[in-house]
Amino acid sequence: MAQNDLDLLTGEDATELLATAVATAGGELVDWSVRQVDHRPGRSTTVAYRARVRWAGPGEGTVRTETLGASLGRPADQQVPGVLTLDDGEHAVAVWRFPGDPALPALATAFDAHAVATLLGDLGVPEVARGPVTLKVRAYRPTRRAVIEASTPGARVFLKVVRPDKVDDLHARHALLAGAGLPVPKPLGRNNDGLLVIAPLPGESMRHAVRDGGAVPGPEEVVELLDRLPRDVADLPRRTSWSENASHYASVIGAALPGEAQRAAQLATAVEQRIAGLPADDPTHGDLYEAQVMLTDGRITGLLDVDSAGPGRRADDLACLVAHVETLALLRGWDTERLHGLAVRYAHGFAGVVDPDELTARIAGVLLSLATGPHRVQEADWPAQTSVRLDAVERWFAGIPG
Template sequence: MAQSDLDLLTGEEATELLATAVSTAGGELVDWSVRQVDHRPGRSTTVAYRARVRWGEGVEAGRVRTETLGASLGRPGDQQVPGVLTLDDGEHAVAVWRFPGDPALPALATAYDAEAVATLLGDLGVPEVARGPVTLRVRAYRPTRRAVIEASTPGARVFLKVVRPEKVDDLHARHALLAGAGLPVPKPLGRSADGLLVIAPLSGESMRHAVRDGGAVPSAAEVVTMLDRLPDSVAELPLRTSWSENAGHYASVIGAAMPAEADRARHLAETIATRIAGQRPDEPTHGDLYEAQVMLADGRITGLLDVDSAGPGRRADDLACLVAHIETLSLLRGWDNERLHALALEYAAGFAGQVEPVELSARIGGVLLSLATGPHRVQEADWPLQTSRRLDAVERWLGGVPG
């Protein structure tokens, strides 16, 4: 995808696109800002926006509301969904929608409708949540990819994971497999054919809170023990490319957004690829293990979230993922940088006794490279500086565990 396509959806030209889409729906665009960017060079670009809209009809007449809008280029299927506006200037065909009308996530409209959720949960046999008024809270949204919505009443709650319809059966099977093996993962409660999976909540608090606040966290040995509980059958699931093995892709994303760093990112990706070449992905893995996916009680692991990527891989990738995420937190403003860097080093040292240290450091670098796309994706105010800082971290870890 050309750089001009990225500019079209994130630069000043986006004003006309969004204003036209909002006007077609009966509103007036007041202002907007980019919230997320998913740029896949040579393939597609998808952007989420925070927009303020003044509505001119019905009960909303004259009221300014904050809306989430989405737009995509290079995804022809998005343009064929009812309710999605296609704007075509002869060179670009842009699909624009208003949340929850995501063209790739047809179940999102149901998941964001309290009455529809109550009916669905009743049909699925979850009556304790279906009774009484249902409150919905959006916990995560990646346009055209996935969403998580918490549905609760005064007496109970569940989580609604919305994915593309073709992925829901596979996701349900992963939850069922791991829950059936005794791992502390969310129990699947039901699903719909259009991409909605209902899962039970887990006990405990996110490890992210303990990491942030300096609370008790599990030891490296305890993390390894949890991974040892993954059944061998996980290695028989469909293979998914790991973060490290996708290093070339993430380097191209960085290079497209920040040409000044393109050569450095490409060189780092090539170094990672060389160091992990020939390693067979034949071990059961979580696939995306980091502190926000782990639930704790008094420092003990009580739950494991987001098993979407569970499958065959390398144990070193799971361990590297946790280290890389904590190292990335150490680079954020407002976080205890020295303490978090020390924690990343502590985990890396503990994990180095479980897997080959050179592989571990290479895969830490690979996950860090994937995370270096984050500042641009969420449009941090100083994203070029933050991107460069993350590339610096990749270099340090590839050069040996930093002091």
């Protein structure tokens, strides 16, 4: 994907794209800003926007805040009815208003309270189907996934929306792990459009305890949790780990920030060389970090987002947790010294379980993937923050910091 394709969806040219899409729906674009960027060089670029739109109404009309999306380089999505495709002969861009995501057809259902009540009744979840149902968007990655909480005064469930071809696999992973006694959300039903209904878990996110300095599990409890993964997980389809994808994330950084392209590429090469050729047959969670863990009084009582569960390296799961805690230490307004100390504490604990050199290489690889974050969410000073994260990649690749 050429650099000008990224500019097309994030620069001034995007104004005309969004204004045209809104006008087609009967509105007037007031202003807009980029919320999220998913740039995959050579493949696709997808952007989410926060826009203010004036809709016809009394007086000057009603101005509402809307989530808009645009995707370039995904021709299959551009055939979906209700999605506006704008083609200038060089680029074909699909533009939509939330929840009309072309890759997530179940999202419109999941964001419709009446449709959710009907669906839950059909799936045998009547305690939530007895309305009124309140919906809250918990996460949204355009064209990839969304999570919506559906609740009534007496009950709640979560609606996980994925691409239709992924829902059966996701349901099977939840069923496998729940059946093995892991504290994962129990699957309650699904539909063919890509919507999976899952039960809530007890406790609160470990992210809160990490942020606020509360009690968190020690390294040994994290390892014990992973020890509970059934061997059958290693028979699932394998997904490339974060560290094994280091070159991809380096290319994303280089496309957004050419001045750091060489450093990012060199770090990626170093990571991939150190971990090359190692067997990947351990049962793994695949994306283990503090926001995926639920705690009650500092003890693990839940494990979320098992989408990536499958064969891999134990060091990848452990490295993922360390890298995420270290990244939180780099955020403005967070307790840098305490969080860095927690990351180091986990790393030392995990180094007694897996090879330390492999662990630090994989920590560096995950940190490299997270270095794409400032640009993806369009932080005000994302170039500087990207460089700060690359500095962390270098430090951890050299060994567990003091």
